[in-house]
Amino acid sequence: MNRSEILIIDDEEQMRKLLEITLHSHDFNVRVAPTAKEGMLLAANHPPDLILLDLGLPDESGHDVLKKLREWYTKPILIVSVQNNEEDIVKALDNGANDYLIKPFRTGELLARIRSALRNTTFIGLNSIAEFKDFQVDFTARIVTKRNEQIKLTSTEYSLLTLFIQNEGKALTHNFLLKQIWGPSFANESQYLRVYVGQLRKKIEDNPNKPIHIITESGVGYRFVSGE
Amino acid sequence: MNRSEILIIDDEEQMRKLLEITLHSHDFNVRVAPTAKEGMLLAANHPPDLILLDLGLPDESGHDVLKKLREWYTKPILIVSVQNNEEDIVKALDNGANDYLIKPFRTGELLARIRSALRNTTFIGLNSIAEFKDFQVDFTARIVTKRNEQIKLTSTEYSLLTLFIQNEGKALTHNFLLKQIWGPSFANESQYLRVYVGQLRKKIEDNPNKPIHIITESGVGYRFVSGE
DNA sequence: CTAATGTTATAAAGATTTTATAAAATAATG
DNA sequence: CATTATTTTATAAAATCTTTATAACATTAG
Numbered sequence: 001m002n003r004s005e006i007l008i009i010d011d012e013e014q015m016r017k018l019l020e021i022t023l024h025s026h027d028f029n030v031r032v033a034p035t036a037k038e039g040m041l042l043a044a045n046h047p048p049d050l051i052l053l054d055l056g057l058p059d060e061s062g063h064d065v066l067k068k069l070r071e072w073y074t075k076p077i078l079i080v081s082v083q084n085n086e087e088d089i090v091k092a093l094d095n096g097a098n099d100y101l102i103k104p105f106r107t108g109e110l111l112a113r114i115r116s117a118l119r120n121t122t123f124i125g126l127n128s129i130a131e132f133k134d135f136q137v138d139f140t141a142r143i144v145t146k147r148n149e150q151i152k153l154t155s156t157e158y159s160l161l162t163l164f165i166q167n168e169g170k171a172l173t174h175n176f177l178l179k180q181i182w183g184p185s186f187a188n189e190s191q192y193l194r195v196y197v198g199q200l201r202k203k204i205e206d207n208p209n210k211p212i213h214i215i216t217e218s219g220v221g222y223r224f225v226s227g228e
Numbered sequence: 229m230n231r232s233e234i235l236i237i238d239d240e241e242q243m244r245k246l247l248e249i250t251l252h253s254h255d256f257n258v259r260v261a262p263t264a265k266e267g268m269l270l271a272a273n274h275p276p277d278l279i280l281l282d283l284g285l286p287d288e289s290g291h292d293v294l295k296k297l298r299e300w301y302t303k304p305i306l307i308v309s310v311q312n313n314e315e316d317i318v319k320a321l322d323n324g325a326n327d328y329l330i331k332p333f334r335t336g337e338l339l340a341r342i343r344s345a346l347r348n349t350t351f352i353g354l355n356s357i358a359e360f361k362d363f364q365v366d367f368t369a370r371i372v373t374k375r376n377e378q379i380k381l382t383s384t385e386y387s388l389l390t391l392f393i394q395n396e397g398k399a400l401t402h403n404f405l406l407k408q409i410w411g412p413s414f415a416n417e418s419q420y421l422r423v424y425v426g427q428l429r430k431k432i433e434d435n436p437n438k439p440i441h442i443i444t445e446s447g448v449g450y451r452f453v454s455g456e
Numbered sequence: 457c458t459a460a461t462g463t464t465a466t467a468a469a470g471a472t473t474t475t476a477t478a479a480a481a482t483a484a485t486g
Numbered sequence: 487c488a489t490t491a492t493t494t495t496a497t498a499a500a501a502t503c504t505t506t507a508t509a510a511c512a513t514t515a516g
Contacts, residue, residue, distance in 0.1 A: 086334045093340035098348065099327070106314045112321035120326065120348055154491055171370035190474085192493075198476060209476095218474065218501055219383035220370070382502060418464090420504075426465060437465095446463065446512075 002142045002155055004118060005029045005046075009039030009065065010054035010080070015103070019052065019080075022107055023114075036060035043069060044183040050118055053097075055081035055088060063091060070096040072184045076117035080105065130165050132213070133228045135204050137165060144204070151203050156181065160196055161204070164214065164224035173221040197222060232346055233257045233274075237267030237293070238282035238308070243331070247280065247308075250335055251342075264288035271297060278346055281325075283309035283316060291319060298324035304345035308333065358393050360441070361455050363432050365393060372432070379431050384409065388424055389432070392442065392452035401449040425450060 006028045008019050016032045023030045031048065033039035036057045043051060051069065055062030062081070069077060076098040081088065084102045092100055098117050101110060119128075119140075130137045135146040142158065144151045153161065159181050164172070174190045182192060197216075201208040215223045234256045236247050244260050251258045259276065261267035264285045271279060279297065283290030290309070297305060304326040309316065312330045320328055326345050329338060358365045363374040370386065372379045381389065387409050392400070402418045410420060429436040443451045 086336045089334075090336050090340040093337075093344045096347075098344065106317075108314045108318045109321075112318040116321045116326060119324075156492075169369050169371075189493090191495090194475060195477085195493085198478095201476095216475070216501095217370070217383075223370075384503075417504090419506090422464060423466085423504085426467095430466095444464070 002153070002158055003027050003029045004050065004142075005031065005048040005155075006050050006052060006114070007039065007043055007048040008032045008052045009036065009057065010052070011035065011056065011058050012054070015054070015080075022111070026111055028114075034058075036062070036065045040065060040068060043073060044185050047073065047075070047180065047183045049075055049121075050114060051075070051077045052080050052114075053077055055079060055083055055092070063088075063095060066092060066095050066097060072179055074180065075121055078113060078117060080110075132226050134206060137161065146204060153200075153203065156196060157200050157203070161200060164222070168224050168226055171217045171220055171223045175221075177221060193222075231255050231257045232278065233259065233276040234278050234280060234342070235267065235271055235276040236260045236280045237264065237285070238280070239263065239284065239286050240282070243282070243308075250339070254339055256342075264290075264293045268293060268296060271301060275301065275303070277303055278342060279303070279305045280308050280342075281305055283307060283311055283320070291316075291323060294320060294323050294325060303349055306341060306345060308338075362434060365389065374432060381428075381431065384424060385428055385431070389428060392450070396452050396454055399445045399448055399451040403449075405449060421450075 006023055008016055008023075008030060010016050010019070010032070011034050013034075016034065020030050020032055031042055031046070033042050036059050039051075039053070039057075051073070053062055053066060053069075057065065062079070066077060066079070077096065079092045079097045079100040080103060081092075081100070082103045083089075089100045098120070099113050101113065128139045130139065135144065135151070137144050139162070144153055144158070144161070160177070163177065163180055174193055175187050177193055178186045178189060182189065186192065197214055198208075201211050201214055205211045205213060212227045213224060215225060217223055234251055236244055236251075236258060238244050238247070238260075239262050241262075244262065248258050248260055259270055259274070261270050264287050267279075267281070267285075279301070281290055281294060281297075285293065290307070294305060294307070305324065307320045307325045307328040308331060309320075309328070310331045311317075317328045326348075327341050329341065356367050358367070363372065363379070365372050367390070372381055372386070372389070388405070391405065391408055402421055403415050405421055406414045406417060409424075410417065414420065425442055426436075429439050429442055433439045433441060440455045441452060443453060445451055
């Protein structure tokens with residue numbers, strides 16, 4: 001349940017298949033795109049937890065795709081490329097890539113680098129658990145517990161909660177939350193947020209009518225506070 | 229200036245020198261340690277912003293050093309090793325290393341990977357706060373505090389206060405304030421301003437009748453002064 | 457000094473926007 | 487196909503913003 005989503009943007013049929021099978025067998029949900037255009041569209045409409053990006057795409061330079069993604073996408077992007085020259089590597093890393101792997105790569109290493117990158121965004125540690133007065137979140141196991149009872153969150157609810165916890169104390173605008181969870185094209189769908197904040201409150205707040213964790217900032221957005 | 233500090237733990241004299249010179253010439257502050265023991269001591273006494281760790285140390289396995297460091301050290305650790313086998317790489321990454329470079333490496337790539345690793349951690353927790361004698365504003369969290377009590381401002385009130393603070397000391401005309409907050413078509417609605425200045429004063433001034441921060445400039449507008 | 461005029465302050469009523477919630481319709485998943 | 491999740495719609499409630507009314511204050515002319 002609640003697997004991390006990975007988007008693969010690569011034009012080689014064989015490579016896509018290999019990656020898809022490998023990742024799927026290691027408990028990731030996988031989406032694939034053979035072109036820059038499709039990749040960016042998929043990312044925008046359904047932001048994944050991590051993107052594997054090939055530099056050699058048929059319709060657009062991978063470097064450009066990287067730049068465009070980084071205008072709004074904040075989670076890890078790993079480059080997977082046959083290019084083994086320093087110029088490409090440095091350029092990609094400086095444009096916001098989190099890692100750069102050269103094809104052909106070792107499967108185990110790829111998986112380890114993916115785990116490492118995912119860990120760094122939730123960044124609290126190797127076995128990270130966020131604890132609050134009345135509930136806790138185990139980021140590595142993706143499990144939310146309230147008073148020792150496990151709570152079932154849908155993947156959207158879980159992403160939203162994670163985003164809130166990562167920005168504890170800060171007021172987050174509707175715009176920001178929508179872009180991060182649903183993608184840039186959903187920036188005006190405030191109603192989505194209301195529905196999901198409501199569902200989250202129902203699940204994690206003792207009294208959903210008087211929330212102590214997810215506070216509404218009228219006209220602005222929401223703020224997560226740990227409470228204590 | 230504020231350069232990032234990097235700790236190098238490597239037993240090869242030549243490698244240490246090379247890294248030290250390279251990093252120093254790229255505006256990093258560098259400390260070096262030739263052994264695991266010295267490295268961990270240095271890290272503990274003077275935590276750097278990033279650690280470059282060689283796996284082949286004379287006194288202790290690099291993997292063990294990594295594990296021990298990760299018990300408390302949360303910033304990036306980059307492995308630099310001659311070992312090019314998958315087992316070592318996967319083990320290091322899963323033990324909390326942020327990256328793994330194989331010697332000999334390309335200098336430009338190393339620097340780019342260091343920049344990348346630093347980028348992913350440094351943006352956490354740089355918040356700008358404006359402090360005044362009796363109240364303060366945290367712009368990143370959007371929190372206004374008065375004598376340690378949090379104050380609730382509506383979004384218009386907050387915008388107005390922000391605008392005042394940004395132009396501290398200057399007399400701001402009605403026209404300017406109205407245009408900035410409500411837009412150019414509201415330039416004549418001075419009454420709006422009176423209402424909102426009144427509400428702001430009630431919330432941030434000790435004595436709203438004798439304001440010390442938001443001063444009326446009759447016939448002109450208002451002036452925000454820090455007061456001390 | 458007093459009245460007249462222009463400016464500012466404050467409370468409160470009315471209008472609008474924003475938010476919460478349930479529930480139905482649609483889509484995705486296994 | 488059955489189940490679960492997401493999107494969409496509808497409506498009630500809450501919060502905020504706008505507008506009005508009135509009072510207070512200051513300045514200047516007579």
